[in-house]
Amino acid sequence: MNASTPIHLSELELDALTELVNLGISQAAGDLAMMVRQEVVLSVPRVALVGRDEAIHVLGGAERKDLVAVHQVFEGDIIGRALLIFPEAKSLELVRAVVGGDLSFEDIIELEQEALSETGNVILNGCLGTIANELERSLKISLPEVLHGQSADLFELDPPPESGDTVMLIYIHFAVRERDIDGHIAMLLDMPSLAVLKDLLTAYIRRVAGDVQT
Amino acid sequence: MAEKDKSSQYPVLDAVNAGMIVLDVDRRVVRWNAWMSSASGRGREEVYGACLADVFPDSSLGRLDTAITAAITRGLSGLLTHALHGQLLPLRTRAGRELLHDITVSSIRDGSDGKCLIHIVDVTMAVRRERYLRDRQKARYDAVVENAPDAILTLDADGIIRLANNATQTQFGYDHGELIGQPAASLFETKELWEAAWRCILEQAQVPHPVELTAMRKDGSHGYVELSASRWKNDNHVHVTAILRDAGERRTAEMELRASEERFRASAKALAELNATLEQRVIERTNQLLEAEDALRQSQKMEAIGQLTGGIAHDFNNLLQGIVGALNMVQKRMTEGRISEVERFLHGAVSSAQRASTLTHRLLAFSRRQPIDPRPIDVNALVGSIEELVRRSLGEGVKMVISGADDLWLTRCDANQLENAILNLAINARDAMPDGGTLTISTVNASFDAAQALMRDLQAGDYVVLRIHDTGVGMPPDVQARAFDPFFTTKPLGKGTGLGLSMIYGFARQAEGAVRIKSEVGNGTTIELSLPRFDGNTSVVFSEPPSAAEDGTGNNEVVLVAEDEEVVRLLVVEVLNDLGYRVLEAADGRAALRILQSAQKIDLFVTDIGLPEINGRQVVDAAREIRSSLKVLFMTGYAEVAADGQFLEKDMELIAKPFTMDKLAAKIREMLSVGA
Numbered sequence: 001m002n003a004s005t006p007i008h009l010s011e012l013e014l015d016a017l018t019e020l021v022n023l024g025i026s027q028a029a030g031d032l033a034m035m036v037r038q039e040v041v042l043s044v045p046r047v048a049l050v051g052r053d054e055a056i057h058v059l060g061g062a063e064r065k066d067l068v069a070v071h072q073v074f075e076g077d078i079i080g081r082a083l084l085i086f087p088e089a090k091s092l093e094l095v096r097a098v099v100g101g102d103l104s105f106e107d108i109i110e111l112e113q114e115a116l117s118e119t120g121n122v123i124l125n126g127c128l129g130t131i132a133n134e135l136e137r138s139l140k141i142s143l144p145e146v147l148h149g150q151s152a153d154l155f156e157l158d159p160p161p162e163s164g165d166t167v168m169l170i171y172i173h174f175a176v177r178e179r180d181i182d183g184h185i186a187m188l189l190d191m192p193s194l195a196v197l198k199d200l201l202t203a204y205i206r207r208v209a210g211d212v213q214t
Numbered sequence: 215m216a217e218k219d220k221s222s223q224y225p226v227l228d229a230v231n232a233g234m235i236v237l238d239v240d241r242r243v244v245r246w247n248a249w250m251s252s253a254s255g256r257g258r259e260e261v262y263g264a265c266l267a268d269v270f271p272d273s274s275l276g277r278l279d280t281a282i283t284a285a286i287t288r289g290l291s292g293l294l295t296h297a298l299h300g301q302l303l304p305l306r307t308r309a310g311r312e313l314l315h316d317i318t319v320s321s322i323r324d325g326s327d328g329k330c331l332i333h334i335v336d337v338t339m340a341v342r343r344e345r346y347l348r349d350r351q352k353a354r355y356d357a358v359v360e361n362a363p364d365a366i367l368t369l370d371a372d373g374i375i376r377l378a379n380n381a382t383q384t385q386f387g388y389d390h391g392e393l394i395g396q397p398a399a400s401l402f403e404t405k406e407l408w409e410a411a412w413r414c415i416l417e418q419a420q421v422p423h424p425v426e427l428t429a430m431r432k433d434g435s436h437g438y439v440e441l442s443a444s445r446w447k448n449d450n451h452v453h454v455t456a457i458l459r460d461a462g463e464r465r466t467a468e469m470e471l472r473a474s475e476e477r478f479r480a481s482a483k484a485l486a487e488l489n490a491t492l493e494q495r496v497i498e499r500t501n502q503l504l505e506a507e508d509a510l511r512q513s514q515k516m517e518a519i520g521q522l523t524g525g526i527a528h529d530f531n532n533l534l535q536g537i538v539g540a541l542n543m544v545q546k547r548m549t550e551g552r553i554s555e556v557e558r559f560l561h562g563a564v565s566s567a568q569r570a571s572t573l574t575h576r577l578l579a580f581s582r583r584q585p586i587d588p589r590p591i592d593v594n595a596l597v598g599s600i601e602e603l604v605r606r607s608l609g610e611g612v613k614m615v616i617s618g619a620d621d622l623w624l625t626r627c628d629a630n631q632l633e634n635a636i637l638n639l640a641i642n643a644r645d646a647m648p649d650g651g652t653l654t655i656s657t658v659n660a661s662f663d664a665a666q667a668l669m670r671d672l673q674a675g676d677y678v679v680l681r682i683h684d685t686g687v688g689m690p691p692d693v694q695a696r697a698f699d700p701f702f703t704t705k706p707l708g709k710g711t712g713l714g715l716s717m718i719y720g721f722a723r724q725a726e727g728a729v730r731i732k733s734e735v736g737n738g739t740t741i742e743l744s745l746p747r748f749d750g751n752t753s754v755v756f757s758e759p760p761s762a763a764e765d766g767t768g769n770n771e772v773v774l775v776a777e778d779e780e781v782v783r784l785l786v787v788e789v790l791n792d793l794g795y796r797v798l799e800a801a802d803g804r805a806a807l808r809i810l811q812s813a814q815k816i817d818l819f820v821t822d823i824g825l826p827e828i829n830g831r832q833v834v835d836a837a838r839e840i841r842s843s844l845k846v847l848f849m850t851g852y853a854e855v856a857a858d859g860q861f862l863e864k865d866m867e868l869i870a871k872p873f874t875m876d877k878l879a880a881k882i883r884e885m886l887s888v889g890a
Contacts (some may be wrong), residue, residue, distance in 0.1 A: 035277050035298065066452075076289070089371045092451065099298065105368070105376040105394075106348060109448065114297035114316070121293040125281075129288040140289045143318055 007166070007194045009049055013201045018047040020131045020204070021170050021185075028126025032176075035122055036098050041175040042123070048169045052155050052188075055167035059085055059184060060151035069147045069154050070120020074128055076139040077200070078193040082128055083147075083154055084120040086183040091116060094183075097176040117144045127170075127185060135200040155188065166194050233305070233315070233334025236322070241265055241282055244328045253305040253313055253334070270303055278302065278332075281319040285330045292319040296337055307338060314338040365439070365458040371451070373398050373412055385439075385460060387432035398456065403428040403436055411441055415454050420444040426461055438465045511631070511717065533570040537563045561784045568791045588628050588725065590748045593657050593678055594618035598813015600633050604640045604655075611650030612643075618813060619658045625678040625745035627725035632745075635718045639682040639741050642715075646686025646739060654683040660744070670728045676747035677727065683740040689733040697731055718743070771817035771886050774798045776806035776833065777849070778825055786820060786849075789875050793882065803828030810837035816844065818886055823850045834866075845885055849873075 009017065022044050029042035050058065059067060066088035073081055086094060095108055095115045103111070121144040132139040147154060155167070170185040189197065227234045228248035236245030242265060246258045254269070261269045266278065277299065281292030294302055294317040305313040318333045359366045359379045365386065368377035378393045386393070386401055393401075402408040404427050411425045421443050429437040443456040540563035547555045597616060605614050636655070643653045660666075660679045667674040689697065698719040715729075718741075722729040726746050733739035773795045777783035783799060790797045798814065800806035803825040810816060810833065819837065821830035828836075834846050848868045862868060869881050 031280055034280065072291070088451065092370070106352070109451070110344060110348065111297040112451075114295035118293050118295045118298050121291075125284055125290045125292060129284055129290045133288055138289050140321065140323060141291050143291045143320070144293055 007191065007198060009198060009201070012205060013198060014047065014049070016201050016205050016208075017168070017197075018044070020134050020201075021047050021127065023134060024127035024130035025123075025170075025172060027130040028123040031122045031126045032098075032119070035118075036100065036176065038100065038177055041173075043173045043175075044170055045173065046171045050167055050169050052165045052167055055169055055186060056151045056155050058151075058169065059154070059186070064150050065089075067149060067151055067154060068116065069149075070116055070124065071145045071147050071154075071157075072121070072124050072128075073142040074132075074139045075141075076132070077137045077196050078132075078139065078189065080187055080189040080193050081157065082124045082141075083186045083188070084123055084183060085151075085154065085186060086181065088148065090181050090183070093179060094119065094174070094181050097174070097179040097181065100177055113146055116146050120144050120146070123172075124185070135204055137200060155186075166191070232336065233332070235266075235332040235334070236328035237266075237282060237286070237330040237332065239286060239329045241279075241286065241330070243269065250334070252308065253336075254303065255306065273301075273303055275302075278317065278319070281317075282330055282332070285319045285321040289321040289323070291321070293317075294319070296341065303334070305334070307336075311338070314341045362457075364460070367393075367398060367456045367458070369398050369454040369456060371416070371453070373454075376453070382458070385431075385437070385458065386429065392432075401429055401458075403430040408441075411443070412454075415443045415445050415456075416452070424459070426465075427458075429458070438462050440464070511634070533566040537566045537570070540566065558784075561788060564788060564791055568797065587630075588626050590624045590626050591629055591632060592622065592624055592813075593632070593680055593745070594622050595813040595815075596629055596632060597636065597655055597657065597680075599815055600636060601812065601814065604637060604653075607637070607641060608644050608653060612647055613650075613652045615652060615654045616812065617654060617656040619656075621659070622657050623659050623676060623678050624748040625725070625727075626748040627721070627727070627745055631721045635721055635743065636680070636682065638715075638718060639743075642741075643682060643684035643686060643739070646684050646688075651685035651738075654681070656681045656683070659747075662744075670730055670744055672728050672744060673726075677744040678747060680743040680745070681740055682743075683738060685738045688735040688737050688739055689731065690735050694731050694733055698729070770794075770796060772796045772798060772815045773818045773820055773882070773886075774800060774806060774809055774814075774816050776800040776803060776819070776821040776825060776830060778802055778822065782822070782849075785875070786878065789878050790820075790882065793879055795882070795886075802826055803830065803833045807833050807836055810844070811840060816841065818845045818847060818882065820847045820849065820882070823848050831861075847881060847885060 025042045025044050029040045032042070033040040067085050068088045068091040069086075070084045071081060092108055092112060095112050096103070098115055098119050099108065099111060124144070125141060128139060128141055166189055168187040168189065170187070172183055172185055174181040174183065224245060224247065227245060230247060231249060233250045233253060234245060234247040235243060235250060238244050242263050243261045246256075246261050251257050256269060266282075267275055277294055281290075281294060284290040284292055296302070296314045296316055301312065302315065302317055305315060307313045314337050316335045316337055318335075320331045320333070322329055322331055362379060362381055365382035366379045367375055367382060370376050375393045375396050375398050378388075380390075382388070382393060383390055398412075399405055399408050407425065407427055411421050411427070414421055421441065424440040424442045426438060426440050429439045431437060438461040439458040440461040441456060441458055443454055445452060445454050447453070540559040543559040544556050544563070547553070547559065597618065601614075601616060608614055640653060640655075647653070658679050658681070660677050662670065662672060662674055662677060664674045698715050719729050722743055722745070727744045729741065729743050731739065731741055773790050775783060775786050775790065775797055776799075777786060778801055780801070783801070787797050787799060795817075798809055798816070800809060803821075804827060806819070806821060806825075807828065810819065819834065821833060823830040825833070830848055834844070834848075837844050843865060845865045846867070848862075848866065850868060850870060865885075867881060867885055869878060873881075
């Protein structure tokens with residue numbers, strides 16, 4: 001890794017990445033909808049590549065609020081971590097949205113860990129799987145793990161895998177059962193993975209748009 | 215469950231205490247471990263080569279299929295939990311119970327035997343334990359919370375009500391469950407107070423002390439609650455348990471307390487006003503009392519006069535007798551033509567009338583209502599001024615002796631009261647001597663040491679002591695003991711109020727003096743009145759009680775006439791009486807000197823120079839030792855004496871015999887008007 005030569009994605013590459021993320025999220029929404037047997041709207045207003053510190057700042061905010069995350073590791077041509085992150089205060093809301101029904105407060109609390117794991121798993125799988133598929137690469141993705149902590153904790157997990165200083169930050173917005181929940185998907189990539197991603201995006205753009213841009 | 219295939223080809227898989235299924239790329243079962251056979255009741259030989267949908271035809275496996283596809287085609291790991299899926303597969307425990315399970319789906323990379331592993335984990339025990347713990351916890355919680363009289367709420371981090379106990383519903387009027395999901399703020403009328411408390415709870419984990427809030431019930435009515443709350447965390451979730459105690463009763467009690475304090479303040483105010491009124495009334499009552507005392511004193515004086523009158527009446531009758539008798543004689547002699555004899559009788563009549571007049575003047579002066587007015591008093595002078603009155607009141611049988619100490623100190627008291635006291639004591643003395651005797655009024659200076667003072671209930675120091683001693687029947691000790699009690703009297707009903715001695719006692723104490731009785735049955739009684747010595751400015755001394763003589767007539771001056779020639783004396787006396795002066799007579803120098811040395815008020819001394827034994831000049835010289843400013847009119851038949859310029863001193867005049875009555879009158883008037 002060479003932190004002094006950060007890799008930047010071109011505007012076109014970023015557009016391509018955003019399109020891929022949208023595809024993945026659509027897939028995730030479909031999977032989620034099938035799971036909860038309800039319409040699920042997942043939208044991605046923005047995708048950004050930011051430094052780790054900025055990501056910590058963006059997610060934690062000035063109040064250093066408590067967060068909950070579903071964490072999965074992916075391995076393949078690209079290695080890294082994927083995190084679906086919500087404010088801690090919203091996690092029960094998410095569970096309630098997913099579970100539905102008139103479950104009591106205690107029931108919701110009891111279900112929280114598993115429900116978060118599975119929901120996060122569905123979303124991350126849908127998103128990552130779709131992206132990997134579109135990039136014609138295969139990824140092995142681990143089982144989900146629920147984490148609680150502040151943003152700095154979530155971005156400083158012990159390796160492996162080595163996580164670089166670049167974070168692909170995906171803002172997502174859920175709308176399930178009349179509940180609106182905002183969250184993030186964060187992908188921590190090390191430098192070689194980011195380089196691979198850049199190459200893969202270039203290949204993807206070439207495939208999709210022909211040789212127009214290159 | 216029956217295991218239909220005991221000869222497993224994969225002993226490792228069979229040894230795992232979890233379900234293991236391996237699918238090939240076409241999603242057909244290629245591995246099925248013993249645990250699966252047991253839990254599903256389906257043997258390996260039954261399922262090999264089949265799809266899961268065929269093995270579990272009654273199960274909804276859409277989500278599992280998706281996960282399998284993702285694993286096989288994209289290498290994704292999938293998780294399906296009992297939490298979201300209830301019974302994923304129809305699995306049973308060995309006891310035949312429902313088997314709760316989670317499923318993970320993973321891809322098998324480069325697997326020659328298969329592409330996808332389905333791992334089924336039995337979570338029945340964990341879930342049951344959790345539920346058991348939860349139920350036990352809930353039972354405990356309910357036992358406390360649901361039976362609590364206070365409303366107990368569990369709120370989430372957004373202040374939304376997640377749990378509410380029974381008391382909440384009764385306290386706020388909502389049906390069961392109605393409050394769940396509602397913001398707690400909706401329970402309070404005082405929203406800003408709630409918000410402040412809420413912020414405090416979130417930041418500091420609790421409200422430091424109970425906060426009183428106005429609650430709003432479902433029906434819109436208001437109540438008062440006391441909020442205590444604490445924040446707690448479970449799995450990183452912030453919760454707040456709020457306890458709302460109905461403060462209505464306490465508040466009512468407080469309001470009552472406040473109201474009662476208000477009433478107390480009001481009554482304190484009323485009390486203060488009452489006090490003010492009371493003080494006013496005390497002042498009024500005191501004034502009334504003072505008036506009553508004043509009236510009592512006055513009535514005592516009138517009583518004294520009443521007592522005096524008995525003695526005086528006799529005297530008066532004698533005087534009237536003298537007047538009437540003399541006039542009768544005048545009438546008779548005139549009828550007889552014996553004019554030369556008339557004058558003697560006329561003189562006698564005038565003299566008697568004059569004495570009667572003096573007496574009535576005295577009585578009037580004495581009976582006059584006067585305020586208490588303590589001032590420096592020369593007791594000897596005061597005694598002298600009332601000597602006549604006392605003497606008259608004693609009657610003929612009682613001899614009166616006055617023994618004033620020389621250089622008697624001044625004292626300070628109310629002259630009127632002292633006079634009254636002396637008169638009362640004199641009357642008592644008279645009454646104690648029905649068969650006659652001697653009344654002695656004496657004065658003396660006394661310095662009481664501590665012991666002597668204590669005996670008299672006084673402070674040690676200098677006193678003027680006035681003693682009134684009679685030679686009467688005396689008092690037995692029991693009477694002595696009660697003599698100063700108000701209304702105690704030994705006199706017959708209607709003869710006295712019994713207030714005399716108690717009034718004297720009161721007067722003495724008021725003057726910071728004391729009075730005591732020394733008496734023995736058969737040996738008379740001495741009343742001793744001790745009055746403190748006055749050390750003040752002697753220039754303001756009033757040696758004469760103002761009430762004693764001046765009656766506002768302007769003609770009340772006292773003139774002492776000393777003349778051995780009775781006719782001349784009668785003549786001069788007559789002229790003086792004519793002029794309206796009070797006249798005292800002395801037939802010789804010794805008698806004159808006695809009067810002059812007494813406390814008797816004398817405004818002018820008219821004397822013959824040529825008196826027997828002690829001549830006029832000697833009398834004057836002696837008298838002037840105590841009465842330095844005594845005005846003197848000498849009468850003389852010796853013209854050469856009159857010519858001697860050395861003879862007359864200041865305030866001395868001389869009239870030579872013979873003189874006309876008019877000339878004498880003019881001279882006397884002139885002398886008395888000077889410095890008057």
